[in-house]
Amino acid sequence: xxxxxxxxxxxLEKPSSGLELTRRFDKSIGYFWSATHQQIYxxxxxxxxxxxIRALPAPVPVRGQRKEYEVLPAGREELxxxxxxxxxxxxxxxxxxxxxxxxxxxxxxxxxxxxxRHLGLHREQLDEYLAIETRDFPTERRTSEPDRLRHLVxxxxxxxxxxxxxxxxxxxxxxxxE
Numbered sequence: 354x355x356x357x358x359x360x361x362x363x364x365l366e367k368p369s370s371g372l373e374l375t376r377r378f379d380k381s382i383g384y385f386w387s388a389t390h391q392q393i394y395x396x397x398x399x400x401x402x403x404x405x406i407r408a409l410p411a412p413v414p415v416r417g418q419r420k421e422y423e424v425l426p427a428g429r430e431e432l433x434x435x436x437x438x439x440x441x442x443x444x445x446x447x448x449x450x451x452x453x454x455x456x457x458x459x460x461x462x463x464x465x466x467x468x469x470r471h472l473g474l475h476r477e478q479l480d481e482y483l484a485i486e487t488r489d490f491p492t493e494r495r496t497s498e499p500d501r502l503r504h505l506v507x508x509x510x511x512x513x514x515x516x517x518x519x520x521x522x523x524x525x526x527x528x529x530x531e
Contacts, residue, residue, distance in 0.1 A: 356396050357405070359386045361424055361432045364406060370419035371397055384482075384510055397422060405431055453524075465528060472521040479514035482507060 359382050363374055374397070375390045388396075400406045405428030408420035424432075449471055456464045490504045 355386060356388050356392060357400055358432055358435045359388070360393065360396055360400060361405065361428050364422055364424045365429065365432065368409065368421055368423040370421045372419060374422070385506065400428065403427075461528070465525065468521055468525050468528070472518065472525065475514050475517040475521060479511065479518060482511045482514060486511065 359378075360374065363369070363377055363382055367377070369377060371394050375393050378388065378393060397406070401408065401422070404425060406422045406424050409423055411420075449467070452467070453464065456462075486504070486507055490500070490507065495501050495504050
């Protein structure tokens with residue numbers, strides 16, 4: 354149920370066409386809530402049908418022109434209701450951890466290589482998040498509640514990547530050499 358809420362959030366931040374929305378999604382919300390472009394377009398249709406968003410009228414009607422969407426009051430109300438709703442954490446699904454459990458049964462051939470690859474990917478993601486923090490959230494910019502909330506989301510991502518870097522480093526040390 355969260356994808357429509359992610360889309361409503363993005364559209365409230367800035368009315369966008371589907372294409373612009375998918376690009377923005379890839380650069381922000383997509384870091385912590387992934388969706389394919391097809392899923393986003395399909396959800397835009399559902400949100401429009403539900404009366405939560407509408408396509409803005411084009412200044413000059415042209416066939417095949419991109420639609421730009423904005424959130425309607427019903428969509429803002431739905432998002433506010435969702436924000437206030439209580440929801441339990443979802444169980445974690447991590448294919449790498451399942452792969453390690455399977456390796457305990459069938460053997461760990463190639464596992465160290467995969468752990469090393471994941472460590473590199475998490476280090477890269479951590480570096481990217483830290484660069485975003487430096488660029489977009491200098492201390493003097495964190496004065497408004499919206500900026501503080503956005504920064505907290507980013508800090509969550511930073512801490513998750515730090516966890517994975519530390520955990521993978523320890524796992525590789527514990528496994529030793531093949």
